[in-house]
Amino acid sequence: MRTPDAGPPTALVLFLGGSGANAERIATQSSVVATFLANQAAVAIPQGLPPFGEGAPNWAVRDGRQMPRDDVAFILDVIADARMRLDLNTLPVLLTGFSRGGSMIWDIACQVPEAADAYAPIAGAFWIPEPQTCNGPVHLFHTHGFTDPVVPLEGRPVRDGTRQQGDVFTGLRLWRAVNxxxxRADDHDVGEDRWIKRWTTCEDGSVTLMLHEGGHAVPSGWADTTFAWFEASVSTE
Structure with missing residues (x-):
């Protein structure tokens, strides 16, 4: 857990790294974490676990693979612990993550939508079998590289076809239905290296998709853009 240097935090952010990520390294070296801190947020970086003690740290996404921990329950415990330790019970919460961590964010948002005030996954989505519905509406800001070869927008089979990444657009259709x-998007922005579509006149929640021209990466300026979206989303609640 890291807290801002200047004054008390005004929000709580949880960031989940990708497969193999080291939480301590992210906490001390990530420019994303530094940007959230500069925006006066407290930042928690939970650590994934290897599959039953072997291999790289990972997250127990809904992909049919057996993992040693229920990571939905674990993340809920992390939020509760952070609120208690820092007396943050009234602050808004943003859950975000990259790659496999991004897929974990989709699962948490779908299964326990009240866990956070907003969700901002990067380069990760549902895995097959994709859920047919979710338990409630959310504010979702999804970011993806247009040329991502690791988690393509259309998904791909992995592990010799034993598991299948889901299609990002199929998942976004589900979120639009749930919300x-x-x-059709309510508005869009077209930039030199990124393209944004927003669905903001939903009955509840909202959906934003940002595509960037890069691959499997966090695009430059992402944390500032996302935190501004988060603050605007929670201010309308």
Whole structure:
């Protein structure tokens, strides 16, 4: 857990790294964490576990693989612990993560939508079998590289076809249905290296998709953009 240097935090952010990520290294070396701290957020970086003690740290996403820990329950415990330790019970919560950590964010948002005030996954989505519905609406800001070869927008089979990444657009259709959004985006931005579509006139929650021209990476300026979106989303609640 890291807290801002200047004054008390105004929000709590949890960031989940990708497969093999080291939480301590992310906490001390990540520019994303530094940006959230500069925006006056407290930042918790939970650690994934290897599959039954072997291999690289990972997250127990809903992909049919057996893992040693229920990571949905674990993340809920981390949020509760952080709130208690820092007396953050009234502060808004943003859950975000990259790659496999991003997929874990999709699962938490779907299974326990009240866990956080907003969700901002990067380069990760549902795995097959994709859920047919979710337990409630959310504010979702999904970021993905247009040329991502590791988690392509259309998904891909892995582990000799024993598991399958889901299609990002199929997942976003589900989120629009859960939030009762229109089929067409309410507005969009077209930049030199990124493209954004927003569904903001939903019955509840919202959906934002940001594509960037890069691959499997966090695009430059992502943390500032996402935190501004988060603050705007929670201010309308």
């Amino acid at each position: 009762a959004c229109g089929s």
